[in-house]
Amino acid sequence: MPAEPAENRTPSATPPGTFRIGTIAGSDVLISSSWFLVAGLIAVLMAPRVEQISPGLGAWKYLVGVVFAVVLYLAVLLHEASHAAVATRYGFRVHSITLHFLGGVTAIEGESRNPRQEFWIAVVGPITSIGIGLVGVALWFVTPEGLLLLTVQGMAGANLIIGVLNLVPGLPLDGGRVLKAAVWGLTGSAVTGTTAAGWGGRLAAVAVLGWPLLAEEIFDQPASLVDALIAVVIAVFLWTGATQAMTGARIRDRLTGVVARDLARRTLTVPADLPLAEAVRRAQASESGGIVTTSPTGAPLGLVDEAAVLATPEERRPWVPVSSVARSLDGGLRLPVDITGRELLEAIQRSPAGQYLLVEADGGLYGVLATADVERAVTRR
Ligand SMILES: [Zn+2]
Structure with missing residues (x-):
């Protein structure tokens, strides 16, 4: 048995x-x-x-x-x-x-x-x-x-x-x-x-x-x-x-060899009230893999959900704020940039999401971690 x-x-x-x-x-x-x-x-x-x-x-x-x-x-x-x-x-x-x-x-x-x-x-x-x-x-x-x-x-x-x-x-x-x-x-x-x-x-x-x-x-x-x-x-x-x-x-x-810091995507920060179309344009221009919305004081507020962006018709994107497709950072989407291996997997299992915000020990923004990138790192042959 x-x-x-x-x-x-x-x-x-x-x-x-x-x-x-x-x-x-x-x-x-x-x-x-x-x-x-x-x-x-x-x-x-x-x-x-x-x-x-x-x-x-x-x-x-x-x-x-x-x-x-x-x-x-x-x-x-x-x-x-x-x-x-x-x-x-x-x-x-x-x-x-x-x-x-x-x-x-x-x-x-x-x-x-x-x-x-x-x-x-x-x-x-x-x-x-x-x-x-x-x-x-x-x-x-x-x-x-x-x-x-x-x-x-x-x-x-x-x-x-x-x-x-x-x-x-x-x-x-x-x-x-x-x-x-x-x-x-x-x-x-x-x-x-x-x-x-x-x-x-x-x-x-x-x-x-x-x-x-x-x-x-x-x-x-x-x-x-x-x-x-x-x-x-x-x-x-x-x-x-x-x-x-x-x-x-x-x-x-x-x-055990997977390190969140190594997998971080280049990240763009934008004001939460910026039109979605403009945020997407800036992300493409800067070749960023993740978009973080911020408050007027620059504090991170949310993570833009790629699937929600794709679900928004192109003609609507100039008229909706980027915050409407962002997911709040509350509830386990903020991970320490030095998280690795099993702990990282457990954090993802606790709060399943497509993307996570990686923060430095002093609270500074480091980048965005995509769950798909973690999966790829774990399963590649
Ligand atoms: Zn047995």
Whole structure:
């Protein structure tokens, strides 16, 4: 189960398609609606076996399957809670734990600061699952025949499988984060660690795709359509998860080198009551990338919004003041010129806008920063 960084999440907002069922140690526990589909699927798949063990249950046999699904996901919840507990111990904020059809995700804010943190936050999940699985195996021997034994067997088997499969060394699986931590520790570079573990995840995705064909050879039985379909879903999950992790790491790496001062556009200041047409003419003549409106005393008042200028018909521009297309500087549009990297990104996320005013430490105007320029700096190859 991947323990993901959550950068763009608003705290306490429940994502679409999920239900909040409670909290564990301060983090929300969410259930994706896809879970109900899985619970139904498990109920249907298990019904014949339930019928075999306890004949005559009628429609109640499906309830056994639903109870089984709940028990299974309680184990997944424990797995995720262990990620959350270790992350919290290291001082990270854990937003939520979400249970979905392929398991669970723990949304942790921020990135591990060193390989040791990365290793322990990741490895505790599979350890927890394997631990529960072994408890299940022990109970197996002392549980009497019947539906309870079926549940214990299922719990033991499912947890051992979840624990072992999550140790596969490829992102987005926990084993991928363990591999990332190891490569990070050896090379000193978190990005190199993520790249190695990302390729591990892609390799695992290809291997999963090939599994039905291999199984055909081994068991000498044609692979069913369902097997092939499950393989494709898991392979896509692995491949996209690995690719997202790799892209995210590259962007974060590039982000650290982004300095607002270097990206500042040449800026024109104009009186707020100047006609828009004249302001645009002056901006073009001086090759300015941003227009700031000022009060009669010269204090900056607003930032001219490029989109609003373009939306104003040319024939109207001589008749409207430039201030009519300017956005007030109140509300986070004033940024210190020396802001960089992650802080810059967070400032943009807090107050989304097309442009920001960059000011010197003494309050003096330095220039205008366009969000598009920041995006370009972060995503360029
Ligand atoms: Zn996990």
